[in-house]
Amino acid sequence: MKRAQTYALVFALTLTSTAATAIAGKRDEIPVSISSRFAQGALADARASADNNQYIGCYTTEYSGTCVAIDAATEASAACTTQDPEQLAVIRSITTESAIVFSWNRDGTCRTVTVWTSSFLKPAATSGY
Numbered sequence: 336m337k338r339a340q341t342y343a344l345v346f347a348l349t350l351t352s353t354a355a356t357a358i359a360g361k362r363d364e365i366p367v368s369i370s371s372r373f374a375q376g377a378l379a380d381a382r383a384s385a386d387n388n389q390y391i392g393c394y395t396t397e398y399s400g401t402c403v404a405i406d407a408a409t410e411a412s413a414a415c416t417t418q419d420p421e422q423l424a425v426i427r428s429i430t431t432e433s434a435i436v437f438s439w440n441r442d443g444t445c446r447t448v449t450v451w452t453s454s455f456l457k458p459a460a461t462s463g464y
Contacts, residue, residue, distance in 0.1 A: 362456075363456070364377070364380045365377035365380050365434050365456070366380055366381070366384065366389065366407075366408075367380075367381050367389045367390065367391045367404050367405065367406050367407065368406055368408070369404055369406040369409065369411045369412070369413045372413075372438055372439050372440075372441075372446070373436075373437075373438045374391065374402075374404035374406075374413045374435075374436070374437055374438075375391075375404075375434065375435065375436040375437075376389070376391035376404060376434065376435060377391075377433070377434040377435075377456050378391065378392065378429070378431055378432070378433055378434070378435070379431065379432055379456065380456075384407065386407040388405055388407040388410070389405060389406070389407040390403065390404065390405040391403070391404040391405075391435050392404075392429075392435070393426040393429060393435060393437070393448070394426075395423055395426050395427055398418060398423075399416060399417065399418050399423075400416065400417050400418075400422065400423050400426045400445075400448075401414060401415070401416045401417075402414065402415050402417075402426065402435065402437040402445060402448060404435075404437075413437075413439070414439075414443070415437055415438075415439035415440075415443055415444060415445035415446070415448075416443060416444060416445065417444060417445040417448065419445070422445055422447075422448045425448045425449065425450055426448055426450075428450050429450050430452060432452060432456055433450050433451060433452050433456075434450070434451040434452075434453075434456055435448075435449070435450055435451075436448075436449040436450075436451065437449070
């Protein structure tokens with residue numbers, strides 16, 4: 336639980352780190368990035384990126400789910416799988432305007448899956464700001 340809170344805090348700090356002051360209409364880009372057993376990115380930003388490699392997403396079947404990310408900058412890829420009902424519910428809540436954060440254990444199972452939907456994320460229907 337403590338690690339999940341830490342990952343959520345890191346994600347929240349990443350999202351807010353570019354703003355020195357609060358402004359109306361704040362918008363952030365969250366490109367796909369992967370570090371040590373941790374991946375994050377916004378679907379709309381990955382889709383609108385200039386490269387053809389950046390990717391993040393999750394999918395589910397009735398009993399399992401998988402999250403996958405490809406970081407275009409480093410060409411790293413990451414994935415995790417889960418059968419945890421709570422994580423499956425989080426994955427099923429993803430929309431085209433979500434940001435996804437996931438982390439994984441050494442065996443490739445998902446440790447955490449977090450979905451972020453906020454007004455400062457790029458709308459899926461636009462190609463820019």
